[in-house]
Amino acid sequence: MDPGIIEVKYNKLFINNEFVDAVSNKTFKVINPSTEKIIAEIAEADKADVDKAVAAAKAAFLRGSEWRSMDASQRGKLINKLADLMDRNAKEIGGLESLNCGKIYSNAVREIYGAANVLRYYAGYCDKIHGNTIPADGNYFSLTRKEPIGVVGQIVPWNFPITLMIWKWGPALATGCTIVTKPAEQTPLTALAVAALVKEAGFPPGVINVIPGFGPIAGEALCLHNDVRKVAFTGSTKVGHRIMEYAAKSNLKKVSLELGGKSPFVIFNDADVNEAVELAHIAAYVNHGQTCCAGSRTFVQSGIYEEFLRKSIEKAKAKKVGDPFKPETEQGPQIDKPSFEKIMFMIEEGKRQGATLETGGNRIGNEGYFVEPTIFSSVTDDMTIAREEIFGPVQSILKFETLEEVIERANDTYYGLAAGIITKDINTALVFAQSVEAGSVWVNCFGSAPQTPFGGYKQSGIGRDLGEESIQDYLETKTISIKLPMKC
Ligand code: ADP
Numbered sequence: 198m199d200p201g202i203i204e205v206k207y208n209k210l211f212i213n214n215e216f217v218d219a220v221s222n223k224t225f226k227v228i229n230p231s232t233e234k235i236i237a238e239i240a241e242a243d244k245a246d247v248d249k250a251v252a253a254a255k256a257a258f259l260r261g262s263e264w265r266s267m268d269a270s271q272r273g274k275l276i277n278k279l280a281d282l283m284d285r286n287a288k289e290i291g292g293l294e295s296l297n298c299g300k301i302y303s304n305a306v307r308e309i310y311g312a313a314n315v316l317r318y319y320a321g322y323c324d325k326i327h328g329n330t331i332p333a334d335g336n337y338f339s340l341t342r343k344e345p346i347g348v349v350g351q352i353v354p355w356n357f358p359i360t361l362m363i364w365k366w367g368p369a370l371a372t373g374c375t376i377v378t379k380p381a382e383q384t385p386l387t388a389l390a391v392a393a394l395v396k397e398a399g400f401p402p403g404v405i406n407v408i409p410g411f412g413p414i415a416g417e418a419l420c421l422h423n424d425v426r427k428v429a430f431t432g433s434t435k436v437g438h439r440i441m442e443y444a445a446k447s448n449l450k451k452v453s454l455e456l457g458g459k460s461p462f463v464i465f466n467d468a469d470v471n472e473a474v475e476l477a478h479i480a481a482y483v484n485h486g487q488t489c490c491a492g493s494r495t496f497v498q499s500g501i502y503e504e505f506l507r508k509s510i511e512k513a514k515a516k517k518v519g520d521p522f523k524p525e526t527e528q529g530p531q532i533d534k535p536s537f538e539k540i541m542f543m544i545e546e547g548k549r550q551g552a553t554l555e556t557g558g559n560r561i562g563n564e565g566y567f568v569e570p571t572i573f574s575s576v577t578d579d580m581t582i583a584r585e586e587i588f589g590p591v592q593s594i595l596k597f598e599t600l601e602e603v604i605e606r607a608n609d610t611y612y613g614l615a616a617g618i619i620t621k622d623i624n625t626a627l628v629f630a631q632s633v634e635a636g637s638v639w640v641n642c643f644g645s646a647p648q649t650p651f652g653g654y655k656q657s658g659i660g661r662d663l664g665e666e667s668i669q670d671y672l673e674t675k676t677i678s679i680k681l682p683m684k685c
Contacts, residue, residue, distance in 0.1 A: 200288060200289075200291070200292030200295070200302055200522060201288070201289075201292070203289075203292040203293055203296050205236060205237040205293070205386055206390070206393070207386075207389035207390055207392065207393055208224075208237055208238060208239045208240065208389070209239075209240045209389075210240045210242055210246055210250070210406075210407070210408045210409065211389060211392035211393075211395070211405075211406060211407040211408070212246070212249055212250045212253050212403075212406045212408065213253040213402040213403050213406070214395070214396045214400070214401075214402040214403070215402075216389075216392075216393075217240075218240050219240040219241050219242055219243065219245075219246050220243070220245035220246055220249070221241070221243055221245065221246075223240070223241040223243070224238040224239060224240055224241055225238070225239055225241045225382065225409075225410075225411070226238055226239075227239055227297060227383070227384075227385060227386060228533070229296055229297065229299075230298070230299040230529075230530040230531065230532055230533060230565060230566050231299055231520060231521060231529065231530050231565040231567075232564060232565055233534075233564060233565060233566075236296060236297065236386075237386060239385050239386075239389075239409050240409065241409065241410050241411070241414075241415075242379070242408035242409060242410035242414075242415040243410060243414050243415060243418065244414070244415075244418040246408055246410070246415065247377070247408065247410075247415055247418040247419050247422060248418075248422075250377045250406040250408050251348055251350075251377055251419070251422050251424050251425060252424075253402065253403035253406055254348040254375040254376060254377050254403055254404070254406055255347075255348050255375070255403075255424050256403050257375045257401055257402065257403030257404045258345075258347055258348055258374070258375045258403075262401070263401040264373065264375065264400075264401045264403075264404050265373065267401075268324075269323040269324040269326070269373070270323060270324045272320075272323045272370065272371070272373060273320040273321065273322075273323035273324060273371075274320075275370075275398055275399055275400055276316050276317075276319060276320035276323070276367070276370050276371065277316070277317060277320045278398040278399065279313075279316055279394055279395060279398040279400070280313040280314070280316040280317045280320065281313070282394040282397055282398055283309055283310075283312060283313040283316070283391065283394060284309075284310060284313050286309075286390070286394065287306050287309040287310050287313070288306055289390070290309050290359065290387050290390050290391065291305035291306030291307075291308070291309050292305070292306075293386045293387050293390055294308070294309070294358060294359065294384075294386075294387045295521045295522060295529075296386075297358075297383075297384050297386045297387065298355060298356075298358060298383075298384050298532065299485070299521055299529035299530040299531070299532060299565075299566070300484065300521055300529060301521050301526060301527065301528075301529055302521055302522045303524070304484075305521075308357065308359060308360050309359060311360060311647075312359050312360050312362075312363035312364075313363075314647060315360075315363050315364060315367050315647045315663070316363055316366070316367050316370075318367065318647045318648060319367030319368055319370065319371040319668075320371065322368075322371040322665075322668060323370075323371050323373075326343050326371065326372060326668060326672070327342075327343060328340055328341030328342045328343050328674065328675075329341050331676075333678065336680060336681045336682070336683060336684055337678045337679060337680060337681060338678075338679040338681055339676065339677070339678045339679070340676075340677050341674050341675065341676050341677070342674075342675045342677060343372075343672045343673075343674060343675075344672065344673045344674075344675055345372045345373035345374045345671060345672065345673075346372070346374055346426045346427050346451065346671050346672060346673050347374060347375070347424075347425075347426035347427070348374070348375050348376075348377065348424055348425050348426055349365075349369050349374045349375070349376055349377070349425065349426065349427045349428070349429060349671065350377050350378075350379070350419040350420060350422065350425045350427070350428045350429070350450075351365040351366070351369070351376060351377070351378045351379070351428070351429045351430075352378075352379050352412070352416050352419065352420075352428065352429070352430045352431070352432065352440075353365065353378065353379070353380055353381060353388075353431055353432075354381050354431050354432045354433075355380075355381035355382075355383040355384040355532050356484055356487040356488060356489070356532070356588075357484070357488075358380055358381065358384040358387050358388060359387050359388070359391060361431045361455075361662075362378055362380065362388055362391070363391075364431075364651075364662040364663055364667070365378070365429045365431075365662065366378070366405065367667075368667040368668045368670065368671050369429075369671050370404070370405075371668060371671075372668060372671040372672055374427075374671050375403060375404050375405070376404065376405045376406065377406045377407075377408060377419060377425070378405070378406070378407045378408070379407075379408055379409070379410060379412075379415050379416050379419055380407065380409050381412075381432075382409065382410065382411045382412065383532055383533055384532075385409030388407050388409070389407060389409070391407075392405065392407040412432075412436065416436075417439075417443065420439075420440055420443035420444065420447070420450075421443050421446065421447045422447065423447055423448045425448075425450055426448075426450055426451065427450055427451040427452070427453070427670070427671065428440055428443070428444065428450055428451075428452050428453075429453045429660075429662075429670070430452070430453070430454050430455070431454075431455040431456075431489075431662070432456065433456065433457055433586075434456040434457040434611075434612070434656050434657070437454040437456040437656075437658065440452055440454060441454075451670070452659060452660075453652075453658075453659055453660030453661075453662075453670045454653075454658040454659045454660065455489065455614075455651070455652055455653065455657075455658045455660075455662055456489070456612075456614070456653060456656060456657050456658045457489055457586045457612055457614070457656075457657060458489045458490050458491070458493075458586065458612045458613075458614030458615060458653065458657050459493055459494060459583075459584065459585070459586060459610050459612045460480075460490055460491060460492050460493060460494065460612070460614055460615040460616055460617065460635065461492070461494045461496055461603075461606075461607035461616050461617070461633070461635075462476075462477050462480045462481070462492030462494065462495050462496070462616070462617040462618075462619075462643075463496040463597075463603050463607060463616070463617065463618045463619070463629065464477060464495070464496065464497045464498065464501070464505065464618075464619045464620075465498050465618070465619065465620040465622065465625060466498045466499075466500035466501050467620055467621045467622055468501065468619040468620060468621070470501050470504050470505055470508060471508065472619070473501075473505060473619045474505060474508045474509050474512055475512070476617075476619060476641075476642070476643055477492060477495045477505075477509065477592070477617075477619075478509065478512050478513070478592070479643055480492030480495075480617055480643045481493055481495060481590075481591075481592040482513075482516070482528065482570060482590050482592070483643075485528050485529060485530070485531060485568075485589065485590050486540075486587065486588060486589045486590040486591060487531065487532060487536075487588050487589070489586075489614055489657075490614050490615035490637065490645075490651075491588075492615075492617050492643065493586070493587060493591070493592070493593060494576075494583055494593055494595060494607075495509075495592055495593065495594045495595065496595050496596075496597050496603050496606065496607065497594060497595070497596060497597070498596075498597055498598070498603075499596055499597070499598055502594075502596045505594070506555070506572075506574050506594055509572060509592065509594065510555050510556050510572055513556050513557060513570040513571070513572050513592070514556050514570075516528055516570045518561055518567050518568075518569065518570070519561075519567070528567075528570065528590060529567075530565045530566040530567050531566040531567070531568055531589055531590075532566070533566065534566065536566070536588060536589070537560075537566035537568065537589075539587075539588070539589075540568055540587055540588070540589030540590075540591065541560070541568070543581065543582055543585070543587045543589070543591065544557075544558050544571060544582075544591060546580075546581045546582060547573045547576070547580065547581070547582040547591075547593075550580045550581060550582070551575070551577075551580070552573040552574070552575055552576045552577075552580055552582060552593070553573060553574045553575045554571070554572075554573055555572040555573065555574050556569070556570070556571065556572050557569035557570050557571030557572060557590070557591075558571050568589055568590055569590070570590045570592075571589075571590060571591040571592070572591075572592045572593075572594060573591070573592070573593045573594065574594045576593040576594060576595045577595070578595070578606055578609055580593075583595065584610065586612075600625055600628060600629065603629075604628075604629060604632045604633060607629075607633050608632075608633060608634045610655075611655055611656045612653070612655060612656060612657045613634045613635050613636060613653050613654025613655035613656075613657045614635060614636055614637070614652075614653040614654075614657035614658070615635050615636065615637040615638070615639065616629075616633040616635040616637070616638050616639070617638070617639040617640075617642075617643050618630070618638070618639070618640050618641075619640075619641055620640075620641075626640045626641075634654045634655060635653075635654055635657075636650075636651065636652045636653045636654055636657065636658070636661070637649070637651055645663060646663075647663050647664075648663070648664055649663060649664050650662070650663055650664035650665075650666040650667065651663045651664070652666075
């Protein structure tokens with residue numbers, strides 16, 4: 198796959214179907230994490246731009262507007278059209294993503310096709326969202342109507358910039374809401390490239406607005422805005438707490454949060470060790486470990502622990518780290534300096550607290566944020582590397598003896614996003630799946646499909662992305678009771 202020449206064509210805010218400068222005329226720099234070089238200067242939204250974007254989204258949502266009076270099936274057609282345009286431009290957008298995010302190019306392109314399919318999943322929902330008739334007490338004909346919640350603010354992170362944006366656009370558009378999206382400050386380029394397709398697809402102005410900017414400035418203003426009826430957020434648990442505060446301080450807007458995780462990935466003695474090593478490796482290192490649901494605590498039963506550890510080390514050592522555009526590369530750079538420094542700090546903490554550094558632990562080269570695939574063994578549950586999110590290519594391998602023990606240890610965390618298990622024993626799999634406190638449980642596999650809800654227990658979040666459940670988060674339920682002259 199050849200990305201061709203990668204061009205940054207869009208560097209302004211997208212409001213009302215137009216690319217515009219920030220009110221302040223301010224811009225910010227975007228870097229390539231492989232080289233640390235500046236690749237673009239992007240218009241920076243602040244409160245004034247948030248006000249403009251929300252006003253555009255509010256106008257697009259007004260009763261009688263083109264969007265509100267459009268047939269639901271027509272909304273579906275527009276969403277499908279956008280999906281087709283994303284397919285058409287997948288290589289170009291993927292190239293931009295790889296440049297800006299450091300993702301392996303082929304993965305970046307695959308993510309664009311995947312996101313287009315998420316749109317198609319939601320396009321089909323548009324004319325199938327409806328309420329019920331209810332046999333209420335008394336002489337009433339009672340029914341519920343499902344109505345779009347209104348203007349939604351959507352704040353997305355840098356690790357899967359398009360995937361996570363589209364996970365939120367899909368249900369918002371299917372229900373008939375209007376959108377103001379703030380991409381992460383590290384990765385605004387692809388969101389703007391997709392915004393250009395919004396206009397081409399034929400969405401009315403103001404339905405989708407994209408305003409790059411910084412979290413504590415543009416993000417905060419969006420979350421505090423009284424005309425925003427819901428905020429959908431994916432990011433850190435720390436900022437998730439903030440988002441709830443903003444909602445409480447402003448208009449009690451609805452909030453859905455998809456936050457951090459410290460997911461257990463549990464491997465039993467009966468597993469095929471080679472397959473388990475592969476799957477646990479993917480679970481820990483996917484997207485260079487920059488994944489909220491990464492299986493970052495690998496629990497291995499004692500009977501296969503030594504063999505599993507040895508083979509995992511071989512696997513990590515063989516991994517090719519480097520330029521994300523080279524076809525042989527398996528791991529690119531981490532996203533930015535603060536993230537890189539946090540990973541290096543956590544590695545030092547692991548060593549200091551007595552875990553055994555089996556491989557990796559160092560920076561690669563002196564340009565770009567490349568980190569060696571790292572494995573710690575002899576990790577205990579109380580160590581920082583077993584408790585806190587590292588968000589980097591670091592696998593912690595822990596030993597366990599029994600199912601009961603590993604359930605308790607897997608649940609000993611304030612997170613609850615996902616969990617994985619590898620076993621051939623259906624009873625073990627089912628007991629684990631039903632006992633673990635996690636929003637997704639993957640048995641002999643790792644990962645989500647658009648049709649299945651994804652989100653967290655405990656401090657991993659509120660609400661769900663994907664699946665039918667996500668649609669409910671964008672709807673209000675209106676009960677209509679009509680008095681009848683008699684019971685009939
Ligand atoms: P990470 O630590 O992975 O960068 P963050 O939670 O800090 O995750 O960021 C995720 C998204 O949240 C980004 O779009 C970021 O700009 C935004 N964000 C960060 N701080 C705030 C805030 N105080 N209010 C609203 N959004 C924020």
